Amino acid sequence: MVNNPINNKFSQEDEQPNLKIVSNEAKKTVYQTQNLDLWYGDTHALKGIQLDINENEVTAIIGPSGCGKSTYLKTLNRMVELVPSVRTTGEILYRERNILDKEYAVEELRTKVGMVFQKPNPFPKSIYDNIAYGPRIHGIKNRRILDEIVEKSLRGAAIWDEVKDRLHENAYGLSGGQQQRICIARCLAIEPDVILMDEPTSALDPISTLKVEELVQELKKNYSIIIVTHNMQQAARISDKTAFFLNGEVIEYAATDKIFSNPSDKRTEDYVSGRFG
């Protein structure tokens, strides 16, 4: 039977004096997922998910293909609603309000929660227009303000120096790794609270991957980051907490050190040690 990861994770860590003790007390919770179930038609893709996500941390979601990682991520900005057969029960509290409540305006949520996808997806526009796109939609027309936002966002995504002399060239002319950082900059331009990342480095070479990983570490000072990754070394390198999903359930959720060095559940141990998945 699956342990309740939320209720027992800290008490288990307290019993392990050599492990880093993670306290929830100092950090605020950005998302609280409570009894979340999700179906695509008859497919029960998420089962009884309980997960609290802290602000200013990197939370990694790991697990084998088809276990529900992307589905869970896409519930956090309600993108999953784009699939007509989707049905959900339970609650996802974002800053203490249930985003699954129909009264919660999805447009409002999307201004707070940005998303970066597996494949870099810049618009077929100039670098400048890619970053200015969101702010313009929100009514900002003043050129000087837009210039400031563009520079700040590109600096925030650690790509300003590489593109500052070619802001009006098409973003498609950049490398894949640069395009991904443009997409992160585009996300920052709307000043989100949370950044969701769905395997953001799986299409990138090792050097670009390293740059994005370093960037994630930097960004967590100001944002809460939730990242789906197949790359367990990446989860171990960059995340504070890790949730292990299997068959639509959260099997274990704890400090990343614990998940990778001393997991409580045999299935987590088998997965992180490469015995399946």
Ligand SMILES: Nc1ncnc2c1ncn2[C@@H]1O[C@H](COP(=O)(O)OP(=O)(O)OP(=O)(O)O)[C@@H](O)[C@H]1O
């Ligand atoms: N649009 C959809 N319509 C129907 N079923 C879906 C849809 N998207 C996902 N599923 C099903 O939901 C389950 C979870 O899929 P999901 O994509 O969330 O898994 P994942 O862990 O992200 O997988 P991967 O690592 O391969 O990306 C799977 O059984 C999948 O087939």
